[in-house]
Amino acid sequence: MTEPAHVGTSARLTIRAWQAALLAGVLATIVAAPSIRNDFVADDQWVVANRQVLQKPPCVTAVLKEPYWPASFGGVMWRPAVISSFALDYQVSNSPHWFHTINVFWAAIATALFTLLACDLAGPVVGLITGLLFAVHPLHVEAVANVVGRAELMAAAGYAAALVCAVRAERRPVYLIGVAAGAAFAIASKEIAVTLPAAVVLVYLARRTDLRLAWRPVVAATVPIAAYFIVQGFVGIRTFYAGGLAVGLEHVGFLARSWAMERLSLQWWRLFLFPTHLSADYSPGELTVATGFTVWHLLSLLVWIAVGVLAWRTRRTIPGIAIGLVWMVITISPVANIVFPTEFLIAERTLYLPSFGIVFGLAWAAAAIRSPRLRLAVIAVAVAAGAARTIIRIPAWHDDETHYQALKREAPRSYRTLWLEGKDEFAAGRWGSGEQLLRQAIAFAPSLAGPRYDLAMFYMHAKLWQPAIEQLQVAVAVDSAFEPARAALQQALQAAGDSVR
Numbered sequence: 001m002t003e004p005a006h007v008g009t010s011a012r013l014t015i016r017a018w019q020a021a022l023l024a025g026v027l028a029t030i031v032a033a034p035s036i037r038n039d040f041v042a043d044d045q046w047v048v049a050n051r052q053v054l055q056k057p058p059c060v061t062a063v064l065k066e067p068y069w070p071a072s073f074g075g076v077m078w079r080p081a082v083i084s085s086f087a088l089d090y091q092v093s094n095s096p097h098w099f100h101t102i103n104v105f106w107a108a109i110a111t112a113l114f115t116l117l118a119c120d121l122a123g124p125v126v127g128l129i130t131g132l133l134f135a136v137h138p139l140h141v142e143a144v145a146n147v148v149g150r151a152e153l154m155a156a157a158g159y160a161a162a163l164v165c166a167v168r169a170e171r172r173p174v175y176l177i178g179v180a181a182g183a184a185f186a187i188a189s190k191e192i193a194v195t196l197p198a199a200v201v202l203v204y205l206a207r208r209t210d211l212r213l214a215w216r217p218v219v220a221a222t223v224p225i226a227a228y229f230i231v232q233g234f235v236g237i238r239t240f241y242a243g244g245l246a247v248g249l250e251h252v253g254f255l256a257r258s259w260a261m262e263r264l265s266l267q268w269w270r271l272f273l274f275p276t277h278l279s280a281d282y283s284p285g286e287l288t289v290a291t292g293f294t295v296w297h298l299l300s301l302l303v304w305i306a307v308g309v310l311a312w313r314t315r316r317t318i319p320g321i322a323i324g325l326v327w328m329v330i331t332i333s334p335v336a337n338i339v340f341p342t343e344f345l346i347a348e349r350t351l352y353l354p355s356f357g358i359v360f361g362l363a364w365a366a367a368a369i370r371s372p373r374l375r376l377a378v379i380a381v382a383v384a385a386g387a388a389r390t391i392i393r394i395p396a397w398h399d400d401e402t403h404y405q406a407l408k409r410e411a412p413r414s415y416r417t418l419w420l421e422g423k424d425e426f427a428a429g430r431w432g433s434g435e436q437l438l439r440q441a442i443a444f445a446p447s448l449a450g451p452r453y454d455l456a457m458f459y460m461h462a463k464l465w466q467p468a469i470e471q472l473q474v475a476v477a478v479d480s481a482f483e484p485a486r487a488a489l490q491q492a493l494q495a496a497g498d499s500v501r
Contacts, residue, residue, distance in 0.1 A: 017119035024131025025112035035145040078237040081188035106153035113160035129363035136386030143349040145397040158186030166217035184224035248289025279410040282346035285444035286414040320364025327357030415444035449475040465496035
């Protein structure tokens, strides 16, 4: 498949794929570089900081068998590539700035590889536009600016590398080794790589290649992914988090979840196309699950119909729109709360991989603008605006206090914000408002152990044993792997018995 004919032969000859990839990678480095000043923030504290097995690993096997979330948080998810990268970082430095430097590196690598893929699908001009737009997309800040976002970056890099190799395997079967290696790296970084075989088929369709040739790269991608799940079973780590579901998703079937997420998918489109307002959190409380019919369901349906009609009508003139739409649907499926419901309704960093499809479609549409001046102006404005918004957004993840202020400003009704505010109120001695806020957080996320555990700990500090026991018993029931709650429950029961005697 080639880029739009009217772009011009001279334009196609002015840049090569590797040059486009280099330019996009450099731009990604420049806009992400301010994140190097960031500290460990939010989930970084639990996944990366203060983990002795990463700082001083007893052996390589211990690191490879270590769960992504530590035992105190359930010991779930097996991402050996990411955990190993953190352990390697600690061998160089324990400074968060070093960890963020490596994140910038992975952001540049992923951007360059996606640029190469876009060049393979549509030619170097469309590939360059895609790479530039991808490099500056503000939606990517969360994946780049906090350390745990590295899972997204590494998985995306392996995903893109596998697809680039799949294209080259059409003529040189030796590249099937690269497909398998990329797939293994991606799935060992994050579970989103399960969609890679479907993406291989999409790439072959996009290039109008004989699909009979696709079976080899599909198999090369599938084997390491299947092997990952087999080995994970022997390691004994639960792959998917089962400690709680987002409010409204409990006991809801496939069709009802699909309908609820259809409404919330408006947020996806807003973040993909108009990322002016970004949020540190999209948890229950800030967003709600609605399984009935609302005006937002209707609006979302109209958006999907409009995009589908546009993709169909431009499938020959601007095929990148249809390709990008299918890519988005494929890659967003693991985090869409349809097949696998989770505790998160939406998270910006999980949209990193799906966003490639959107910017690819936009890049092809921009390349189709017939006026060279207008085309250049549109691209320049989009890249400049994206870069500015990205750079301005990065400090929101500078430290815990900055992130907390962003939470209160951007997601004041989120259970996470209420949870943190409640803890602050308790710490300031305002127990009445602290209890009220924590109970509001629990109401928005009743199947999560964290808020209940913290409220119970405050009760225990006040020697209110029975309320503490009630909260801890529910916390253990909803997440039996949360060891701090189990230990606190035993302590509370013992203290309550002693007080009775």
